[in-house]
Amino acid sequence: MRRNIVWEGADQLRYEIREIVGTARHLETLGVPMIYENIGDPIKKGEEVAPWIRDIVTGLVSQSESYAYTATEGDYHTRDVLAEYVNGRGGCTINGDDIIFFNGLGDAVSTLFAFLKREARVIGPSPAYSTLSSAEAAHSGYGHTTYKLDPENNWMPDLDDLEQKVRYNDAIAGILLINPDNPTGAVYPREVLLQIVDIARRYDLFVLCDETYAHIVYNGGETCHLSEVIGEVPGIAMRSISKEYPWPGGRCGWIEVFNRQGDANFNRFIKTLIDAKRLEVCSTSLPQMSIPLVYGDPRYREHLDRRAAMFGERAVEAVEILNRIPGVQVNLPRGAFYLTVLLDPERLEHFRPLKMAPAVADYLNPLTAGAPKDKQLVYNLLGGAGLCTVPLSGFCSDLPGFRVTLLENDDARRLSIWENLSDSLSRML
Numbered sequence: 001m002r003r004n005i006v007w008e009g010a011d012q013l014r015y016e017i018r019e020i021v022g023t024a025r026h027l028e029t030l031g032v033p034m035i036y037e038n039i040g041d042p043i044k045k046g047e048e049v050a051p052w053i054r055d056i057v058t059g060l061v062s063q064s065e066s067y068a069y070t071a072t073e074g075d076y077h078t079r080d081v082l083a084e085y086v087n088g089r090g091g092c093t094i095n096g097d098d099i100i101f102f103n104g105l106g107d108a109v110s111t112l113f114a115f116l117k118r119e120a121r122v123i124g125p126s127p128a129y130s131t132l133s134s135a136e137a138a139h140s141g142y143g144h145t146t147y148k149l150d151p152e153n154n155w156m157p158d159l160d161d162l163e164q165k166v167r168y169n170d171a172i173a174g175i176l177l178i179n180p181d182n183p184t185g186a187v188y189p190r191e192v193l194l195q196i197v198d199i200a201r202r203y204d205l206f207v208l209c210d211e212t213y214a215h216i217v218y219n220g221g222e223t224c225h226l227s228e229v230i231g232e233v234p235g236i237a238m239r240s241i242s243k244e245y246p247w248p249g250g251r252c253g254w255i256e257v258f259n260r261q262g263d264a265n266f267n268r269f270i271k272t273l274i275d276a277k278r279l280e281v282c283s284t285s286l287p288q289m290s291i292p293l294v295y296g297d298p299r300y301r302e303h304l305d306r307r308a309a310m311f312g313e314r315a316v317e318a319v320e321i322l323n324r325i326p327g328v329q330v331n332l333p334r335g336a337f338y339l340t341v342l343l344d345p346e347r348l349e350h351f352r353p354l355k356m357a358p359a360v361a362d363y364l365n366p367l368t369a370g371a372p373k374d375k376q377l378v379y380n381l382l383g384g385a386g387l388c389t390v391p392l393s394g395f396c397s398d399l400p401g402f403r404v405t406l407l408e409n410d411d412a413r414r415l416s417i418w419e420n421l422s423d424s425l426s427r428m429l
């Protein structure tokens with residue numbers, strides 16, 4: 001090429017959660033039966049969408065307006081309804097204009113970071129959810145800047161670490177948090193959220209809170225929405241129907257913008273997001289139009305409660321089994337539907353690889369040469385036990401471990417996954 005056409009952030013675009021699938025699929029062709037525990041798709045793992053939610057979607061399919069464009073920012077009625085939900089909780093008040101729809105939060109995240117000034121950094125948690133950390137890193141062209149989540153304190157954010165980094169790095173313009181968190185399952189109490197907002201207030205930053213799992217909280221977890229604690233600080237909450245209905249294939253997510261008028265620079269940034277969206281026209285109409293009907297249905301509360309209790313029970317079941325293995329530490333998740341398995345670094349350093357067919361080993365070995373130890377173990381689990389998980393090193397973390405999901409819907413199959421995992425880890429560590 002006469003000119004270098006590769007963008008500075010190209011090397012930062014990593015998504016281990018999906019990258020490992022290519023390897024797993026190849027192993028299947030070599031005869032390894034595979035269980036996919038890498039991706040957070042409840043439908044793929046056997047959950048049926050409630051018949052009444054399907055009925056609502058089916059009803060919309062037969063309405064002409066479902067086939068039309070919406071306004072650039074999203075369907076007016078849906079945005080007004082969502083603003084009423086925010087206002088009904090108390091705290092910051094917004095109106096429909098403060099809500100912008102995207103084709104899933106993945107789209108919201110990439111738009112947001114694509115149009116954030118390159119020098120402005122957003123500090124996020126470690127372990128990190130790769131869509132967010134990679135988008136942030138790619139926009140800046142450098143590695144993602146992170147604060148620690150503390151496994152010895154139920155994965156709560158290390159607020160001293162956060163504040164020190166904010167204080168000494170004036171490129172930081174925003175604080176990112178995921179509540180409930182992916183991959184740790186941590187749920188941040190109101191007090192912790194208030195302290196994060198307080199840091200943002202004192203250093204003149206905005207807060208970006210991913211609330212994808214806001215309605216999947218269990219096992220005594222207590223939290224609130226960002227809107228309830230944000231006060232007068234500029235903030236953005238990110239919401240989605242992917243994990244709640246669940247309808248991940250609907251590609252429907254939105255942002256709620258708080259205190260836009262209070263800061264001219266923040267307001268201009270939000271206007272840029274809308275201007276960018278205008279070039280795209282709008283997001284997919286039908287899933288947006290389902291939201292007032294689904295959220296407003298008396299069965300929705302029961303639906304959310306039932307699912308939260310279900311994941312709560314699955315979390316307890318998994319933690320009890322996995323925590324019996326020497327060298328393994330798992331904190332009980334209180335939200336979302338993931339589990340982070342931490343591995344003792346000493347044992348991991350000398351782990352005993354599982355046996356596998358020579359063709360499988362020949363394929364995997366070059367892929368893990370020089371890789372972090374947890375990735376080596378995860379790829380060994382892939383070839384030796386047919387379990388596809390995601391190494392924690394793929395989540396911007398220097399703590400060794402991996403992430404699994406709580407999504408397998410078939411009770412017997414789920415138990416056999418934990419048994420397979422527990423048996424394999426006991427032999428390896």
Ligand SMILES: Cc1ncc(COP(=O)(O)O)c(C=O)c1O
Pocket residue numbers: 040103104105106107129131178182210212239240241242248251252253
């Ligand atoms: C924390 C978090 N944010 C965002 C997303 C993406 O959601 P969506 O399907 O709305 O793009 C996910 C998906 O797993 C997630 O876990």
